[in-house]
Amino acid sequence: MITAVHVHDQHVGQAPDAFRDDVIAGLRASPKALSPKHFYDARGSRLFEAICAQPEYYLTRTEEGILAAAADEIAALVGPDTLLVELGSGASRKVRRLLEALRPSRYLGVDISRDFLLQSTRRLAADYPWLEVHAAWGDFSAGVRLPPSLAERRAVAFFPGSSIGNFTPAEAEAFLARLRRALPTGSGVLIGVDLVKERDRLEAAYNDAAGVTAAFNLNLLSRMRRELGAEVDLEAFDHRAVFHEAASRIEMHLVSRRRQAIVIEERRFAFEAGETLHTENSCKYRLEDFQALAARAGYRSGAVWLDDQALFSVHYLVDR
Numbered sequence: 160m161i162t163a164v165h166v167h168d169q170h171v172g173q174a175p176d177a178f179r180d181d182v183i184a185g186l187r188a189s190p191k192a193l194s195p196k197h198f199y200d201a202r203g204s205r206l207f208e209a210i211c212a213q214p215e216y217y218l219t220r221t222e223e224g225i226l227a228a229a230a231d232e233i234a235a236l237v238g239p240d241t242l243l244v245e246l247g248s249g250a251s252r253k254v255r256r257l258l259e260a261l262r263p264s265r266y267l268g269v270d271i272s273r274d275f276l277l278q279s280t281r282r283l284a285a286d287y288p289w290l291e292v293h294a295a296w297g298d299f300s301a302g303v304r305l306p307p308s309l310a311e312r313r314a315v316a317f318f319p320g321s322s323i324g325n326f327t328p329a330e331a332e333a334f335l336a337r338l339r340r341a342l343p344t345g346s347g348v349l350i351g352v353d354l355v356k357e358r359d360r361l362e363a364a365y366n367d368a369a370g371v372t373a374a375f376n377l378n379l380l381s382r383m384r385r386e387l388g389a390e391v392d393l394e395a396f397d398h399r400a401v402f403h404e405a406a407s408r409i410e411m412h413l414v415s416r417r418r419q420a421i422v423i424e425e426r427r428f429a430f431e432a433g434e435t436l437h438t439e440n441s442c443k444y445r446l447e448d449f450q451a452l453a454a455r456a457g458y459r460s461g462a463v464w465l466d467d468q469a470l471f472s473v474h475y476l477v478d479r
Contacts, residue, residue: 164280167306169269169297177298179387179423185436186421186428192437195325195411196271196300198375200382204275206375213367217360218321221471222351223253226319229464229473230260236461236475237347240264242312244342246299246322247271251279253319257349258287267293267309300326300334303341314346321353321471324408324442328452331442335456339478347461348476355443356470358402365400365409365441373398376411376438383423390422399435411439446472454479 178197185193198207211219226233234257243263245254247270258266266283270276273296280294293306303316316338323331338348365372376398383389396413403410412435420427430436444452449472450460458476465472 164277164284165291165293165306165308166277167293167295167297169295169304178382182383182387182389183423183426186423190435190437191428191430193379194300195439196298197382198379198439199270199272199275200378200386201272201274203375203378203382204272206371206378209371210367210375213369213371215363215367217364217470218351218353219253221466221468222319222321222473223256225464225466225471225473226253226256230256232462232464233257233349233475234260234262237261237315237349238313240313242267242305242309242314244269244303244305244314244316246303246316246318247320251283254317255283255286257317258283258290261315263290263315265291265293265309265312267295267305269295269297269299269303271296271298302337305341305343311343314342316342316346316348317350318348319351321351321441323350324353324444325440326442327440328442332452332456335453335458335476339457345478347478348458348474350474350476352449352472352474353441353443354465354470354472355407355445358404361402361409361443362400365411366398372400372411376400376413379438380413380421383421387423392419395419396436406440407443409439409441409443410437411441412437444472449474 210216241263242265244267268280276294276296280292284292326334377393380391380393383391395416399412399414400409415430415434417432420429453476457479459479461475461477463472463474
């Protein structure tokens with residue numbers, strides 16, 4: 160028997176045309192840019208899961224290996240009877256290691272893609288009948304809100320995949336500070352952070368040979384056509400991902416092949432040949448730099464785990 164999932168719609172009170180408004184504002188900006196949160200419609204979420212399986216994309220398998228090796232240590236640090244909050248839950252694959260080791264009393268998955276969130280939480284409810292499963296559909300980057308029925312529980316927030324890298328360091332610090340205020344006293348954060356490494360390895364991870372990341376990036380234009388009726392030629396844009404050493408980040412762009420325009424509701428947004436739409440940052444950290452950032456947000460390091468090649472890190476942060 161499948162246990163019911165408790166669904167919380169956290170889009171209530173938010174602008175119904177948020178995607179439209181963000182796209183128009185982003186195309187008007189100079190330089191043009193959009194938030195990576197808009198990648199994650201249902202198709203984008205499926206494409207991201209496919210990215211995670213590509214041989215060049217070391218992040219997912221490396222983080223999963225760290226979590227598998229450290230699961231018992233994490234469980235001892237977190238303790239029993241905890242609310243486990245997964246931010247950007249996606250397919251909720253990595254969290255299964257934690258569910259088995261921690262045996263939390265309740266689980267809350269938070270994701271911006273409603274259909275994908277409901278599918279993954281229903282699978283969890285079926286596979287873990289002892290677990291009370293909650294799903295919150297909303298944009299956690301704007302702030303985490305625990306449903307009232309869960310707000311008094313000691314919690315650990317699980318933020319995997321180095322998604323913290325999508326924020327600039329200043330944004331990441333502000334996000335962690337907001338998260339600390341949103342969680343009950345005595346809670347912690349388990350967070351995956353990608354580390355600085357050689358350029359070739361970083362750029363290969365975001366330019367896989369199968370072209371899945373390119374399709375993921377270009378799906379943003381497809382989403383504009385599907386949801387906004389945009390006039391846009393997908394064949395006239397290329398995917399580009401490059402590492403900017405000074406900013407310590409991968410940048411993803413959609414590059415216009417020629418002079419053209421995207422048209423939305425009779426608004427024309429002109430592109431010159433070679434002009435880009437900046438779609439994502441993925442910041443890479445040194446251990447000491449991320450720990451200093453977390454300290455400024457009000458956390459101290461409870462523990463940190465690395466893989467054997469020091470490609471990736473998982474941090475357990477606790478309130479100072």
